[in-house]
Amino acid sequence: MSVSETVAAAAAPAGPSPGDPSILTTEQLSVWYGTSLALKEITIAIPRNRITAMIGPSGCGKSTLLRCFNRMNDLVAGARMEGRITFDGDDIAAQGVDAVALRRRIGMVFQKPNPFPKSIYQNVAWGARINGYKGDMDDLVEKSLRRAALWDEVKGKLHRSGLELSGGQQQRLCIARTLAVEPEVILMDEPCSALDPISTARVEDLMDDLKADYTIVIVTHNMQQARRVSDMTACMMLDEASNGNTQRTGIVVEFSPTEILFTKPNDPRTEAYITGRIG
């Protein structure tokens, strides 16, 4: 894919035009926790079948933005949003949209590996089962574990607890569990921050494999990682207007193809951040 194509993807106006290259878009999205504004007027478009990274200093709202995409913030008392988020052209907060159904299509992998206290097999099968999967469960479990590059390590002990695995294996188990539900988008919130370099490399390879079938959005503090794995990168910052207050408001200062963002950033704040002068 050429750089100009990606730029076009990012810049394309949101809307359900056929063959729309963006799968998720936000328009003027603002999020509050209680009375404090956590995200201000975010407008971005996540391209389909690409890996989009989000970088930025701690507290600038990366997780908050990610959690808006699958309406996970609905579960937080006092969280409120304004603006529009579309998935495949449809407003995800519109009346009659079921957050539960949405989360089946937009999976999530968390910072801390959080396998269920169940067997490895059950961990993978659980999500598929509650979603009414009718096919052969053994096949699905094997396929998902293979996809998550974990099969060879666990095939002999599928009925052992998922918690007996190492941190890196647990994280790949969580990825397998997400894949078993067959979502279209996978949101990953710092999926490697609890992992050693070898496990991290495995997860990164895996993301590259998954790109053909899924859209991935990854939050990371590791700039090398963003650079290695992603096609597009969003750089987020704390809004200077909010500094000094108790309120810390996040904004997107730049959203560009990763190559450009890291070599010729348009925004001085991006440059300051990636060269280590902020954050």
Added chain:
Amino acid sequence: MAFLFGCAAITVITTAGIVLVLGSETIHFFRATGESILEFICGTQLEPEAVPPRFGILPLIWGTMLIAIGSSLIALPIGLLSAIYLSEYAPRKLRAVLKPTLELLAGIPTIVYGYLALLLVTPALKGILEPIGLQVETFNALSACIVVGVMIIPMVSSLSEDVLSAVPRGLREAAYGLGATKFEVSTRIVLPAGLSGVVSSFILAISRAIGETMAVVLAAGLRPQLTFNPLTSIETMTAYIVGVTSGEASAGSPEYLSLFAVGMALFVITLTLNVISGFVLRRYREVYQ
């Protein structure tokens, strides 16, 4: 260190002392009456004042079980459902009010539950059941089951709620992230993860029902009988002990000694319950980080 050890030692010594006294007096009882353990436990005639006296405590065991089962049928489902509601569904503010309110129930003296049974529950039962042709005695097992059930609800709900809300948020989020509904998260992730604590709260509540005395004496009376009819009077093991101690059995008499034997039987039942619960916990618990 030495002080802490002392405290621990006192607990152990006291427990051992109680068991020892119970044990030796129980042996005295069997020597004095010449009954076998089998006759004692399975005998259906309880006539301490007859000549010769007969001590078959099956009616007492049955009465105790009736109260334990009946009150559990009320308390376990209600307690567990309230715990799930409080931990998973209730808005934070409502929960802040509801939980202490439920716990207040546990602070009401049991004797109060006893006369509430006598003065409110039994008349209400009569009002409902007698028009449809069911005879309700003034002292009856059903009203005892109801008040003991209500009495132990807070044990179940409060302890279970504690363990359910201690289940890590990450597990809930993982489940929601896979497209689970609130009901699926509550019943298939949170409940299994907290199951060991829930089962312990059940066992504690059942032990409490088995050991409950005053409310049961007042509500269900002191008539040892083997009956399936909960609308008649029964006698539990604890009620028997109250009956004998408040009567005029002289120290050393078989009737007096039977107190210890019944106490021992009660102890064995509760101990068995604890052992079973320990086994259940080890076998079925899901450990989380």
